[in-house]
Amino acid sequence: MVEAPVKVRHNEGWINCKISIEDEQIIIPAPVSQTIVLKNIVDLQEKKNTLTIYLKDKTEIRLVSVEKVLFVIKHRILMKCSAYRLMAFFMSPAIRGGVLITNAAWEKGAIVVLKSDIWFVTPGKQICIPLTDVSGIEMTKREVDGKKQDVVRIDHLEDQGLVSSFVLTQLSTLQILYNFLSEITAGLSVEGADLDSMDQQIAMLVYSGMDSSTIQNMLQLTFKDIDRIYDKLINLNMAEVKEIRREIHLTAKGVRYITDATKSGTN
Numbered sequence: 001m002v003e004a005p006v007k008v009r010h011n012e013g014w015i016n017c018k019i020s021i022e023d024e025q026i027i028i029p030a031p032v033s034q035t036i037v038l039k040n041i042v043d044l045q046e047k048k049n050t051l052t053i054y055l056k057d058k059t060e061i062r063l064v065s066v067e068k069v070l071f072v073i074k075h076r077i078l079m080k081c082s083a084y085r086l087m088a089f090f091m092s093p094a095i096r097g098g099v100l101i102t103n104a105a106w107e108k109g110a111i112v113v114l115k116s117d118i119w120f121v122t123p124g125k126q127i128c129i130p131l132t133d134v135s136g137i138e139m140t141k142r143e144v145d146g147k148k149q150d151v152v153r154i155d156h157l158e159d160q161g162l163v164s165s166f167v168l169t170q171l172s173t174l175q176i177l178y179n180f181l182s183e184i185t186a187g188l189s190v191e192g193a194d195l196d197s198m199d200q201q202i203a204m205l206v207y208s209g210m211d212s213s214t215i216q217n218m219l220q221l222t223f224k225d226i227d228r229i230y231d232k233l234i235n236l237n238m239a240e241v242k243e244i245r246r247e248i249h250l251t252a253k254g255v256r257y258i259t260d261a262t263k264s265g266t267n
Helices: 067-080 171-184 197-207 212-219 223-235 252-266
Strands: 002-010 013-021 025-028 034-037 041-047 050-055 060-064 084-096 107-113 117-122 125-130 134-144 147-158 161-168
Touching: 002 067, 013 067, 025 067, 041 067, 041 117, 050 067, 067 107, 067 117, 067 125, 084 147, 084 171, 107 171, 134 161, 134 171, 147 171, 161 171, 197 212, 197 223, 212 223
Parallel strands: none
Antiparallel strands: 002 013, 002 060, 013 025, 025 034, 041 050, 050 060, 084 107, 084 161, 107 117, 117 125, 134 147, 147 161
16 A cells, blocks of 8 residues: 545645555545545546546546555556557657657557547556547558567657657457447548548648748738638637737827837927
8 A cells, every 4th residue: 555645626625635645446535525436536637637437327536645655556557447558569659750760669558448548558658649649540661579469559749749659569469459449430530521621721821830920921812811710620629729810900099109219200
């Protein structure tokens, strides 16, 4: 058993306490007085130093602590919770921007698939890939120790750029993993996405990192034209709003200020 200092969300406030982390459960003392059976956990999300635990009965438990404590809690949960889990080799990330990462190496650990994320877990590392960031799943070949081996390739976003991770294990298990990941990411299918050539061109320019003003000048479009295509991409779940641009015009007061400032500058 391990005891860990945390803050627990309780009755619209936060309670300081020490939770007990056991093999099969986490015990939160009074006044919360709650026992979390690890196999009843179906999802886990972390944002900064806050960990949200989701149970089968729809209960949500929020914990706040330092990084080292959260690492221990996450490791115990990920290895015991209700999830698709297998032991395998992984390389994450392996490719960034189409280029093989120089120091990328195979690591042995667990691949844990929850409702919202894919986790790669070793005793000293936890890598989380949100399913909403996954752009592609495929079975492919990869040279490992001089031999071509079957691997599952996961393409996903990281810091707004595209990276790829690989999973390596025996072929029968790999096929099951591929089928499972393909099923849970089926919503990413682009079938039925009716984009014309201009829509595709703008999507490609956005993917390359170009901003709206540059796209407008390059393609000689109005902002209304671009917004219409943006709306189409957003409605197809192919894009999301990064920031809202505002266009303004000066009021009479603003015009008077600029006019007076201009006159003052010429005197």
